[in-house]
Amino acid sequence: MIDRERLAQKCSTWNISLTSSQLDQLDHYARLLVDYNEKVNLTAITTPEGIEDRHFADSLLFAAQPEVSGRMVDVGTGAGFPGVVAKIYKPELQLALMEPTGKRMDFLKYLCAELGLTGVEFVRERAEEAARKQWREAFDLASARAVAALPVLCEYCLPLVKVGGRFIAMKGPDADNELDLAAAALRKLGGRAADDRAFTLPDGSARRLLVMEKISQTPPAYPRNGGKIAKKPL
Numbered sequence: 001m002i003d004r005e006r007l008a009q010k011c012s013t014w015n016i017s018l019t020s021s022q023l024d025q026l027d028h029y030a031r032l033l034v035d036y037n038e039k040v041n042l043t044a045i046t047t048p049e050g051i052e053d054r055h056f057a058d059s060l061l062f063a064a065q066p067e068v069s070g071r072m073v074d075v076g077t078g079a080g081f082p083g084v085v086a087k088i089y090k091p092e093l094q095l096a097l098m099e100p101t102g103k104r105m106d107f108l109k110y111l112c113a114e115l116g117l118t119g120v121e122f123v124r125e126r127a128e129e130a131a132r133k134q135w136r137e138a139f140d141l142a143s144a145r146a147v148a149a150l151p152v153l154c155e156y157c158l159p160l161v162k163v164g165g166r167f168i169a170m171k172g173p174d175a176d177n178e179l180d181l182a183a184a185a186l187r188k189l190g191g192r193a194a195d196d197r198a199f200t201l202p203d204g205s206a207r208r209l210l211v212m213e214k215i216s217q218t219p220p221a222y223p224r225n226g227g228k229i230a231k232k233p234l
Contacts, residue, residue, distance in 0.1 A: 059085030070140030131159035185234035
């Protein structure tokens with residue numbers, strides 16, 4: 001399915017090295033994704049090189065960051081990006097895949113079983129509801145890719161992160177504007193902008209990794225319900 005050598009070469013430009021076993025897992029992942037996508041809408045990207053660039057290389061770039069460790073929740077993971085790829089790259093991760101859509105969750109369970117991944121928790125919840133339950137401030141790291149604008153994402157993700165943990169948002173070239181808009185949300189939710197890392201993906205598109213640090217507990221009033229978050233971001 002994918003061109004293993006091509007993917008390995010692209011990732012080597014970021015000093016990311018993949019074992020033959022990891023490349024086999026990624027190839028199997030791609031095949032399962034494309035096959036399953038025929039009956040459940042998981043991705044619009046189905047060409048081998050498209051999957052390599054926009055799903056795998058992108059997720060591996062995230063996975064290679066030093067903050068990606070410990071117990072991680074991937075919010076709105078969809079078809080498993082970046083969470084499942086991060087688990088393949090760093091098998092020691094304790095991963096929770098958070099996805100409210102039942103059909104996508106079914107795929108994620110099937111995928112992880114087929115790839116032989118262990119230490120994965122499947123959380124069929126909306127993030128704002130999960131943060132009212134046992135997952136509140138339970139994670140060292142939260143991730144989100146292509147889920148919502150940053151002020152909204154902060155309210156979804158920061159309540160899930162323990163004090164001292166991190167939230168990494170995977171964003172595109174408009175990240176500066178989103179950071180400005182999220183300043184108030186970060187203050188209210190107990191976070192702060194800690195780092196902003198710019199990269200270029202193999203297909204030439206811009207990727208920004210915005211690292212937020214959890215510096216104090218999120219007040220009990222947050223997160224609000226999903227309707228309020230969407231209608232009136234912090």
